[in-house]
Amino acid sequence: MNKASRLFWPTLVTPKNAVVKQTEQLSRSQKLLTELGLVKPGSNGTYQIMPIAQRAIDKCIQLVQSNMQAAGGQKISLPVLTPAQLWKKTGRLEGDISEFYMLRDRSGKQFLMSPTHEEAVTAMLASTAPISYRQLPLRLYQIGPKFRDELKSRFGLMRAKEFLMKDMYSFDVSAEEAAQSYATVTAAYERFFRQLEVPFVQVEAATGMMGGSQSHEYHFISPVGEDTLLQCSNCSYAGNVEVFGSDTDAPSACPKCQSSQLSRVRGVEVAHTFLLGDKYSKPLGATFLNTTGKPETLIMGCFGIGITRVVAAALEVLSTEQELRWPKLLAPYDVCVIGPKAGSKEQAPAERIEHELLQLTQICGAEQLLHDERKELTIGKRLLDAKRLGHPLTIVVGAKATQAEAPKLELHTSGGEKQELDVAQVLQLVDSHERHKQQLLEGTEQTDTKRSQRVGHVH
Incomplete structure (x- = not known):
């Protein structure tokens, strides 16, 4: 069993009469995790996870994995470094790349410290011996660090420059089959979030730089959330205002039932899903052999869950100002x-x-x-x-x-x-x-x- 005297638990001690200068806005979860010595700040926007919090993150990983495997997922690991040339082929280096960490090796070749792996996994399949339609659908996932040079890294693990993410990529023979994969994986997402017993909402979302024909986000409702969500109390509609271009363009009536019972809440995005079509598979030449033995372009989807963000956001929603409250399945100890x-x-x-x-x-x-x-x-x-x-x-x-x-x-x-x-x-x-x-x-x-x-x- 575990003994408290042996735990590495570097509690933050503030002298009784000390005047603490607050240099940034702290969220409830960030304040508690830091004061209790569960998470320590590293450099700006990076964090060191101490043993007690690591237990919760490991439990979250196990829970995500069980759901991904139940949805037909197979686990892989891809390199953190992705050749920039792949991103050029898909056109993703043509837009705003200010959030990406770019570096060069000693020969001058450029790489991204990957914020996501669509190009990498698609290029891997394109370089593989011809895939038969009999091998599809293929649902590959990994859990590992991702990097984003956030302009405003804040609220601790909820918006960090380095974070832990589960990303899954689906490959199918047609748009219809891809939609079935999408339904299967999003069902697994709903099971996962129900298991956490934290109120969540699935909302229609903009596809943004990821592209594709359909996208949904999963949010925990919280005042510190950076997204504005629209919710209709008359029907089931919910959406991110980004779908309409901006907050000012958002409608005053429900887009689905035209009711005026439309409210705005703040949400913390903890997961995102996309139907990608052939946006990545076509330019990178990822194909399969159909029933007649001829090559056809793979149809894709991608599905992300922010592991460290889920843990921090769940604590943000459930905790009090003085005490942490964990989802039962994530509590470090029972x-x-x-x-x-x-x-x-x-x-x-x-x-x-x-x-x-x-x-x-x-x-x-x-x-x-x-x-x-x-x-x-x-x-x-x-x-x-x-x-x-x-x-x-x-x-x-x-x-x-x-x-x-x-x-x-x-x-x-x-x-x-x-x-x-x-x-x-x-x-x-x-x-x-x-x-x-x-x-x-x-x-x-x-x-x-x-x-x-x-x-x-x-x-």
């Missing part, structure tokens, strides 16, 4: 156990119960249990840390645990009230928490036909 302070009168009898509780590993697994055995600290100090870190369940073995009759433990749930329970009741609640997590995970096995087709529906 249970934290706090025993008595060293030298206290209840130490000896309470430690026996504390030892019993460590058998919780049989319910939640050793990796999900954190034992805060820093007994030089008071229970109150350790409980404050546990609450701020947002552990879903914190069990305190205090003075009432040593009562001769009906010994009681304190159970603190994230965002809930303190309960005084006996050991059996505590074990039952831990078991209930684990069963709820399992039910959420089993959502990955739902069939695509169960998906709501209402684009823009708030979940």
Whole structure:
């Protein structure tokens, strides 16, 4: 199991009477993650992930992967460096490239530190031995770092210059088959976001520099969001104002039902999907052999999820100003156990119960249990840390645990009230928490036909 005394957890300590000069606007998640020592700023727009936060990111990666594999995805890894020549062939170097990191090798050849990999994956398929129609659809995904020279990197992991992303690329024989791939993958996206239990909205979006015929974004609603979204309360429509060119061009009535019940909210974009057609496959010569053995151009889609942004944005939506609140499936630890302070009168009898509780590993697994055995600290100090870190369940073995009759433990749930329970009741609640997590995970096995087709529906 995990011990709190062994955790690398460089909490930010501010002297009592210090005057802190705020040089940038901080979001709630950024402030808490930094103060609690879960994320440390690197250079401008880059961040160092500490062990506790890394656990949450790893859980997010595992959850994304299970959904991508359920959607027929196969995992690959592509180089971070993409030859600029490929981007010239598709015309993407002709527009505004100020957000791209460009570099040259010693021979003068130019590369991009890839913000996305459409050209790279398409060129890979173009250089592969002829692909048969029997091998399609092909859905390839990777999870790795992406780079964007943000003019205003802010809100920590929500808008950084280096970030972790899952990007999937689909290849099909026709526009109709590509649309089916699009439906399958977006269904997997909806399952993933439902599993997080964070309210989200899927909105119609502009295709922008990515191109293609159709695009949707997934947003968490938050005041710090940089996108303005339109939502109709009369029907299911939701869209990004970018679809209409700009905020000032956006309609006052719903484009779908013409209702005036159209509201504006701010959203944090956490995922984006595109039907690309042949925008990349045609100029790069990516083909397959059809039923008659003749080459035809592959039809593509692409699908991105910002892994680090999802974690930070979920915390932004769920947390309070003082305490983190994690989606159940992303919490670094499920249970934290706090025993008595060293030298206290209840130490000896309470430690026996504390030892019993460590058998919780049989319910939640050793990796999900954190034992805060820093007994030089008071229970109150350790409980404050546990609450701020947002552990879903914190069990305190205090003075009432040593009562001769009906010994009681304190159970603190994230965002809930303190309960005084006996050991059996505590074990039952831990078991209930684990069963709820399992039910959420089993959502990955739902069939695509169960998906709501209402684009823009708030979940």
